[in-house]
Amino acid sequence: MPDPKMHADEADIDATLVGRLLAEQFPQWADLAIRRVESTGTDNAMFRIGEELCVRLPRIEGAVDSLRREQRWLPRLAAQVTLAVPVALAVGEPSEEYPYPWSVLPWIAGEPATRQQLAEGLIDPVAAAVDLAGFLKSLHAADTADAPAPVAGRRGSPITGRDETVHAMVAELDELGAQLDAPAVLAAWDRVMDTPAWSGDPVWIHADLQGGNLLARDGRLAAVIDFAPSLGDPAVDLLPAWNLFEGEARAAFRAALGVDDDTWERGRGWALSIALVALPYYTRLGTNPRIIADSWHDIDALLKDT
Known part of the structure; x- marks a missing residue:
């Protein structure tokens, strides 16, 4: 089923969509199990991919800029801060069925x-x-x-x-x-x-x-x-x-x-x-x-x- 909506105008996102996006853009991870991460976060939907990865997808257009800034700047900041931060392993791009960029990230336990x-x-x-x-x-x-x-x-x-x-x-x-x-x-x-x-x-x-x-x-x-x-x-x-x-x-x-x-x-x-x-x-x-x-x-x- 689609991820529970937080906004009236957000994209329909579910595990099936994530599987198709991975198959199209990152086939090396397409066979891993996909599980939605229960969250009350408002800007992004999260899915766990296998045991070591997750994907983060903006729900709304207004969340895209923050995601792009994460993708651009967290690799640099990660080496300068005292706690772990999520550095993208791969950057997904918009497709015909999903309109926004997205990230593949390491799963941080906690x-x-x-x-x-x-x-x-x-x-x-x-x-x-x-x-x-x-x-x-x-x-x-x-x-x-x-x-x-x-x-x-x-x-x-x-x-x-x-x-x-x-x-x-x-x-x-x-x-x-x-x-x-x-x-x-x-x-x-x-x-x-x-x-x-x-x-x-x-x-x-x-x-x-x-x-x-x-x-x-x-x-x-x-x-x-x-x-x-x-x-x-x-x-x-x-x-x-x-x-x-x-x-x-x-x-x-x-x-x-x-x-x-x-x-x-x-x-x-x-x-x-x-x-x-x-x-x-x-x-x-x-x-x-x-x-x-x-x-x-x-x-x-x-x-x-x-």
Whole structure:
């Protein structure tokens, strides 16, 4: 059966399609077993190929640019960061029946490092916070020579560019009858808007750090996946401070990163704005209850942490 849809306009993707694509473009892997990877990821469908490989296929056209950037830049970044990242073994191209490029990747063993795993002690939250901070310091220090220039409006660009969107999302949630404390949210957002912009050079960023994009093995972080690699303000990579960590782990994450107050505040703004954008979209579609629940959690965590 087709992969469960997350968007109204996404491509029909199933194991049969993946088999045909492999047979056409990479016949050396066409006889391997194909299994869909259960995921609430919104941009790409994942299928395991045999025991050592997987394929990643964009669900929608809007996910293609991130995939192309992964294919182009992760081979270079992999040697400069402290955790494993997914480097494509082969790049699939659009075909008559599937319109987007796609990747064949090594299968990285591990389980998503979710809040639930941290809460249940399956992953040490303080160790995870320190490990992730070390990864981010290495990523943010990676060589930016010849890297693409930051793009206005993309995550990592000046956060003031999201002001109109945040106000529109608060209004839309009100129309949907959501139980949002709009005055508290907008007061927190106003503090972000009053925070000085990033004054340093743009650095490499992941731009979508949440538990589903972190893999743990043997109780420790092992890999970071699902990149949208680009250059920008490193504050956007502070999302786990609120969407994953709390208490001692949050404090350890901040201390290990060593970020200043302004960067921390902009990170808070990125976490808030991303949750506010996701909520009405997936509330209307009803296709991803996990993201809806996570967005409410993040907003609550952010308001309690102000």
